[in-house]
Amino acid sequence: MQGRSGGTSMVDAAGTGVGAEGVGTxxxxxxxxxxxxxxxxxxxxxxxxxxxxxxxxxxxxxxxxxxxxxxxxxxxxxxxxxxxxxxxxxxxxxxxxxxxxxxxxxxxxxxxxxxxxxxxxxxxxxxxxxxxxxxxxxxxxxxxxxxxxxxxxxxxxxxxxxxxxxxxxxxxxxxxxxxxxxxxxxxxxxxxxxxxxxxxxxxxxxxxxxxxxxxxxxxxxxxxxxxxxxxxxxxxxxxxxxxxxxxxxxxxxxxxxxxxxxxxxxxxxxxxxxxxxxxxxxxxxxxxxxxxxxxxxxxxxxxxxxxxxxxxxxxEVAYTTVQLPTFPRGQAPVVAPGGAKLNRKLRRGLVPSDEAAFAERLRSAWYTTWSERRSGLAGDESDLLNLSIDVLEMAFECRRHARAQAADGSGFGITMNDLLAERLKVDALPTPPPFQLNNLHLRGLAYQLCDECLYFFSEPFDADEEAS
Structure with a gap:
């Protein structure tokens, strides 16, 4: 179908009726x-x-x-x-x-x-x-x-x-x-x-x-x-x-x-x-x-x-009960660009190195999935923004609970990471994702947002300055 050409307004600024043939005010x-x-x-x-x-x-x-x-x-x-x-x-x-x-x-x-x-x-x-x-x-x-x-x-x-x-x-x-x-x-x-x-x-x-x-x-x-x-x-x-x-x-x-x-x-x-x-x-x-x-x-x-x-x-897209693989089958895994800031934040939050390595793999899984599933239309950016807001809200909620459980002055990154794994689920999202995802993909998006400095696993700090 072809788009249509724009037209002129049908009413005046006062919002009066739509025609001289009998439409009222x-x-x-x-x-x-x-x-x-x-x-x-x-x-x-x-x-x-x-x-x-x-x-x-x-x-x-x-x-x-x-x-x-x-x-x-x-x-x-x-x-x-x-x-x-x-x-x-x-x-x-x-x-x-x-x-x-x-x-x-x-x-x-x-x-x-x-x-x-x-x-x-x-x-x-x-x-x-x-x-x-x-x-x-x-x-x-x-x-x-x-x-x-x-x-x-x-x-x-x-x-x-x-x-x-x-x-x-x-x-x-x-x-x-x-x-x-x-x-x-x-x-x-x-x-x-x-x-x-x-x-x-x-x-x-x-x-x-x-x-x-x-x-x-x-x-x-x-x-x-x-x-x-x-x-x-x-x-x-x-x-x-x-x-x-x-x-x-x-x-x-x-x-x-x-x-x-x-x-x-x-x-x-x-x-x-x-x-x-x-x-x-x-x-x-x-x-x-x-x-x-x-x-x-x-x-x-x-x-x-x-x-x-x-x-x-x-x-309204309905899916079968088959579990979606974290990485697409038949393709070599793609490593997501970046990741250094995420690693610094996890280290500052005292998250163990093996869990930090797993977080990086999930970030790559999200990167691969988003690259393949996005439609290429203008609506992609709004879809990603809406999904990111839902994930960020969950990350902030997990951080609040982790802080509440930590003693004064102690790190809460480990507890926060555990809460993310426990609570960040597709079924828990307030609105369905724009395409089929599994829970690990959502965690991968959460780690990507952390790498973009949208939240921390500790009190905020300058990740760029720490690298230098």
């Missing part, structure tokens, strides 16, 4: 008051996502495709499970993509242009796009498992005319007019607040198209992608595991991953976010313009309950 920044139009309260009839558990599951599995992409791509920031859309993809460049998922049974054949506008979610996406003020940073995707009917004036041709760089441009205005009339016809039976309500007529050609509406549809098509990539319901699980999860596991160099359990856990997590019905307002307008939500704790919590981040996906 919030009673507090980012929160709509009771006079807001039905858009923010209406549970759509045709797209509530509650018809069957199978449909819920399929929508979650389509969303899982973007969530799995986060494991190996920096372009996606997070995914939010929506009420009106099936999900919203927030890109790191500030753009957002509203995604509507439409599963179609094979017995119904390919989508026609009329069906795509009525039952296929096209009018629905147009209405949501209008609610977002047609902002330049908002993109749209209609994801379906079904084919599109070919023909000059049908759905297959429409798909080729969509996007900022369409494959086909000849006849675009005529296609936009046909789509505009279909959208206006759908509005007669379904209450889309951002679609003009025109008088009902018998013939499609007799619909009175409002001035400027066709041009607006042309702009709509320029930000729309119609994707037939999602597999059929009975195949999507296997396809997602083999084409998305397996390559991600290999890229991240994770070992002993239970693929089926991991995938099931990720989809379950998405389903739980998708079923959080405590708030039914449309969130895309807030995600597209974060200034609307920045000062509203309530709206932040609403979006937070539905947000799926890269870290959340990684936390």
């Amino acid at each position: 919030p009673s507090e920044p980012g929160v709509l008051n009771g006079s807001a139009p039905a858009l923010f309260e209406l549970a759509p009839d045709e797209d509530s996502g509650a018809e069957t558990l199978g449909r819920y599951r399929y929508q979650a599995e389509v969303a899982a495709r973007d969530c799995l992409a986060m494991l190996t791509q920096d372009a996606i920031d997070f995914v939010v499970c929506e009420w009106h859309e099936d999900f919203v993809v927030a890109w790191t460049d500030g753009s957002v993509e509203l995604v509507s998922v439409k599963h179609r049974e094979g017995t119904r054949g390919p989508w026609t242009l009329t069906e795509l506008c009525k039952d296929g979610g096209l009018t629905h996406l147009f209405d949501r796009w209008c609610a977002c003020e047609c902002a330049a940073n908002v993109r749209l995707r209609l994801a379906t498992n079904a084919a599109l009917k070919p023909g000059k004036d049908n759905a297959g041709t429409l798909a080729r005319m969509c996007g900022p760089e369409p494959e086909l441009t000849a006849g675009l205005t005529a296609m936009a007019e046909a789509v505009a009339r279909q959208i206006l016809k759908v509005r007669w039976k379904q209450p889309y607040p951002n679609v003009p309500d025109t008088p009902e007529v018998r013939r499609l050609a007799d619909i009175q198209v409002p001035a400027g509406f066709v041009e607006k549809v042309v702009r709509f098509l320029a930000v729309l992608e119609i994707s037939c990539d999602p597999p059929q319901r009975e195949h999507i699980t296997d396809v997602n595991i083999q084409r998305l999860l397996v390559p991600a596991v290999e890229r991240l160099q994770l070992a002993h991953v239970d693929l089926e359990d991991t995938y099931r856990a990720i989809v379950d997590r998405i389903e739980r976010a998708n079923r959080d019905e405590s708030d039914r307002s449309q969130l895309a307008v807030y995600i597209a313009d974060p200034s609307r939500v920045r000062h509203s704790t309530r709206m932040q919590q609403r979006i937070g309950r539905r947000r799926i981040t890269r870290e959340m996906v990684r936390q």
